[in-house]
Amino acid sequence: MDKPRVGLKDVAALAGVSVKTVSNVVNGYVHVTPATRSRVEAAIKELNYRPNLSARNLRQGRTGIIALAVPELDIPYFAELARFVVTAAEERGLTVLIDQTGASREREQLVAEGFRAHLIDGLIFSPLALTPEDLAARMDDTPMVLLGERVYDGPADHVVVDNVAAAKEATLHLAATGRRRIAAIGAQDDVAAETSRLRLAGYFEALAEAGLPADDRLVQHVEDYHRADGARAMARLLDSGQAPDAVFCFNDLLALGALRTLLERGHAVPGEVALAGFDDIEDGRYATPTITTVSPDKQAIARQAVDLLAARMTKGSQAEAREIRVAYQLMIRESTGG
């Protein structure tokens, strides 16, 4: 009942063949007599042999593990994304190890630097706080694919959604429903907050195009992209005496938080205030009202990321960095009168 630690050696002994032959059977090598093969397979079964991956990996220089580094797992967007990544990786025989960076720059630096070196063959990384310099300073040569808008010139592949265009489209939709005072929730001061910057740019572009004045008092800054931040930001808007008739939230969690505040204070949505979000997480499809949102093709993001990574893992890193643009779709729902 202790640990017998069965290895090829033991199987070989039992089957009366060499270690390599057992290895050949395990790896499906063709030139093995059916007789030998079945004898070996019987022995494997009897001893309940499992290949030791550490040894195999040591020998081959690969582990078959890729890491997915995301800010937080309990942010639904990343949870949904993680699920797709795991599935896509599985189809290629890869195992996914998930790292949570907690959106801390320090943790993100660690990840980029390769603190899992030799344990992972590749990295899919969704950075939040990382600066371009951090990325440029990256020494580790583990293949890496970045998720999120391309802002770095490093040799890393990117999978992106056109944040500016998507944010613009969402804001224009609000304008098209006749709203004049369209607020934005989700601006961030941090220079590294690229997502925030791009969506804000799209928001302003839309205002200009719709002929609406840009009013800084309608732009709410937040610390994080959680429900609580959205709720507080909405409260600030309502308390400002400059109540908006529409709000574009830079993600669905912010929108759900904002919605909560609006309903709690008795404002009708979309009657009084219309609401749009970003990410299309499942929560938004079951809220009342359902939330109009930008829906990035998460499955495509995951698949493209895994494909890019797999390519770089085999072809080596000399290839040119590629950028893949993924489709999105504006889902019009009840919160804007859809």
Add this chain to the structure above:
Amino acid sequence: MDKPRVGLKDVAALAGVSVKTVSNVVNGYVHVTPATRSRVEAAIKELNYRPNLSARNLRQGRTGIIALAVPELDIPYFAELARFVVTAAEERGLTVLIDQTGASREREQLVAEGFRAHLIDGLIFSPLALTPEDLAARMDDTPMVLLGERVYDGPADHVVVDNVAAAKEATLHLAATGRRRIAAIGAQDDVAAETSRLRLAGYFEALAEAGLPADDRLVQHVEDYHRADGARAMARLLDSGQAPDAVFCFNDLLALGALRTLLERGHAVPGEVALAGFDDIEDGRYATPTITTVSPDKQAIARQAVDLLAARMTKGSQAEAREIRVAYQLMIRESTGG
């Protein structure tokens, strides 16, 4: 720019010492002259050396990786739990690899059987569809901790919440607010659906204690525990002509789905129908109305699971299987008039 693959050997050569001395420095062995140490450290830095974990693990027979197997990552309860597990594991220097079983019995069997053998030192497993026989048939001797009510007699540790008591308390609370026709959403036919069975038992116990008749038509069966299932089940209840005045949903996702259906059809919550859930996911705290729910101490669950696992990883498997009961709390919110 290709792959130099730095090893102890290279560092040793550069520093002019033996391989083992470098190893000693890396592992913080005490008896190394400051001079030697700094020379080695310089060489490490210059070559950007990283220990090869595969080799280390091969040598030591451990990988420092534990697996967490859950049904689906984008079920908020498991996402929140995963986050706590990752954090708790990190504090012990362990890395967490997450497996999604998709609640399929086949995948769960694979996990229990140890298809990651030799890659993980331990397993935290939240099975849904696995039968006691499956678990009994488990050959793999990787330490394992089960999450969820104890229903198996195998030698595995368990971390549990008292589902019967918690469900009973939630249902009694509904009765205490004066409700007479309390429905239940979340029953399942599958014999392996232990969670469902226990929460249903608690529901019936509460009805009996409150002196309310048990009415099978008020018990709704579901396929999964997702929002969509809750929404459909609620629709069936409303269409049955036997509309309830309260509903106890076996998890918060079901409750959110049910809430959506109720509001969509113009029923007031809690005015007309009161609603209670289970799990205390963040969504429920931002829904309108906020959802009354049973809140298991997720952080405690995660910490206890990791502790149990760590203990079994060092002490070996001979120790008696332990069961740890974790606290829960009924959070009374707006959906029951709180």
Add this chain to the structure above:
DNA sequence: AATTGTGTTTACAACGTTGAATACAACGAT
């Protein structure tokens, strides 16, 4: 009968690391 070919199996080395055993130097105590 000797040669070539084809399919099957094997011995050996190496991947990068660390535990055990050992060598060596410096020092204080006998």
Add this chain to the structure above:
DNA sequence: ATCGTTGTATTCAACGTTGTAAACACAATT
């Protein structure tokens, strides 16, 4: 001067696997 003692560094083997090259058996060809 000799003997331990202590601190520092080294050598060696082994973890379990697979790629390479070579050995072997046997059939088909010359």
